[in-house]
Amino acid sequence: MKLKGKVALITGSTRGIGREFAIGFAKEGADVIINGRNLEKAKAVAEEVKSIGVKSIAIGADVSLSQDVTRMVEEAIQSLGRIDLLVNNAGVNPFILEAEKIKEEGWDQVIDVNLKGVFLCCQAVGKKMIEQGGGKIINISSVVGFLGEQGFLPYSVSKAGVMMLTRVLAYEWSKYHVTVNAIAPGFIAGGMNTPILNKEILVSGLTQQVPLKRLGKPEEIVKIALFLASEDSSYINGTTIVADGGLTGYRPVGFIDLIAEMMKRG
Ligand SMILES: NC(=O)c1ccc[n+]([C@@H]2O[C@H](COP(=O)([O-])OP(=O)(O)OC[C@H]3O[C@@H](n4cnc5c(N)ncnc54)[C@H](OP(=O)(O)O)[C@@H]3O)[C@@H](O)[C@H]2O)c1
Numbered sequence: 001m002k003l004k005g006k007v008a009l010i011t012g013s014t015r016g017i018g019r020e021f022a023i024g025f026a027k028e029g030a031d032v033i034i035n036g037r038n039l040e041k042a043k044a045v046a047e048e049v050k051s052i053g054v055k056s057i058a059i060g061a062d063v064s065l066s067q068d069v070t071r072m073v074e075e076a077i078q079s080l081g082r083i084d085l086l087v088n089n090a091g092v093n094p095f096i097l098e099a100e101k102i103k104e105e106g107w108d109q110v111i112d113v114n115l116k117g118v119f120l121c122c123q124a125v126g127k128k129m130i131e132q133g134g135g136k137i138i139n140i141s142s143v144v145g146f147l148g149e150q151g152f153l154p155y156s157v158s159k160a161g162v163m164m165l166t167r168v169l170a171y172e173w174s175k176y177h178v179t180v181n182a183i184a185p186g187f188i189a190g191g192m193n194t195p196i197l198n199k200e201i202l203v204s205g206l207t208q209q210v211p212l213k214r215l216g217k218p219e220e221i222v223k224i225a226l227f228l229a230s231e232d233s234s235y236i237n238g239t240t241i242v243a244d245g246g247l248t249g250y251r252p253v254g255f256i257d258l259i260a261e262m263m264k265r266g
Contacts, residue, residue: 186244
């Protein structure tokens with residue numbers, strides 16, 4: 001029960017990895033605020049979380065709208081008294097398009113939710129954490145924020161931005177005992193990837209690139225978030241933990257392969 005007595009706000013927790021964070025945090029004793037734009041789905045997850053034996057409330061709010069974020073934070077504090085942990089998980093990746101085909105609204109949609117939304121939630125919750133004397137913020141980035149991905153320009157840019165936002169906020173808020181870290185998951189078998197999990201060619205194409213030769217599991221990301229949310233990570237600040245099965249370090253051909261090829265040719 002590493003999070004007993006803590007209150008966690010997890011954005012985008014109505015499904016996917018966010019829902020797994022909510023359940024994982026509750027199992028460690030945290031009271032959890034469930035958020036998504038869809039209030040009914042948020043209520044259903046809050047009921048599930050309550051059945052674990054902690055408090056939970058559902059708040060429908062769009063993280064890209066400052067008035068929604070302000071209301072969400074006020075409602076959360078009114079109901080549960082404080083926010084100790086913030087997981088900025090809400091994210092969208094609604095299209096695969098080459099740069100020349102992206103419309104302005106498409107660019108705005110992705111950047112507004114994935115980057116501006118993280119800033120708005122950090123700012124609104126961060127102010128409360130500063131008043132409270134501390135807190136822990138965990139931002140969900142992606143390996144795509146390091147590597148970039150063709151067809152995912154705004155998504156890649158937004159996730160790179162989340163890592164820099166994490167670093168600068170950590171510098172600024174260390175003096176208030178607010179730590180800010182990020183997680184960059186690789187290809188995870190769940191959440192927004194669910195529709196492609198039965199597409200053999202896509203899954204094998206993706207896993208081939210991963211040195212561990214498999215997709216990640218949502219629970220493998222939850223464990224990292226629990227670590228960053230607990231006192232076990234008390235000296236970690238401003239960093240991004242990558243969980244990608246080795247993908248970011250992968251090169252299709254390395255020195256050892258070239259030497260082997262050279263020896264083969266004589
Ligand atoms: N799955 C992966 O392989 C993977 C890999 C790397 C990083 N990530 C990141 O992990 C996070 C979770 O992804 P996921 O795969 O679990 O996605 P998902 O299944 O599509 O879930 C996204 C969640 O965000 C919420 N959401 C979307 N827009 C929102 C908004 N404007 N305001 C508030 N909530 C919003 C959704 O609820 P509503 O629709 O009800 O709003 C939903 O609960 C994202 O940041 C994603 O970029 C995922």
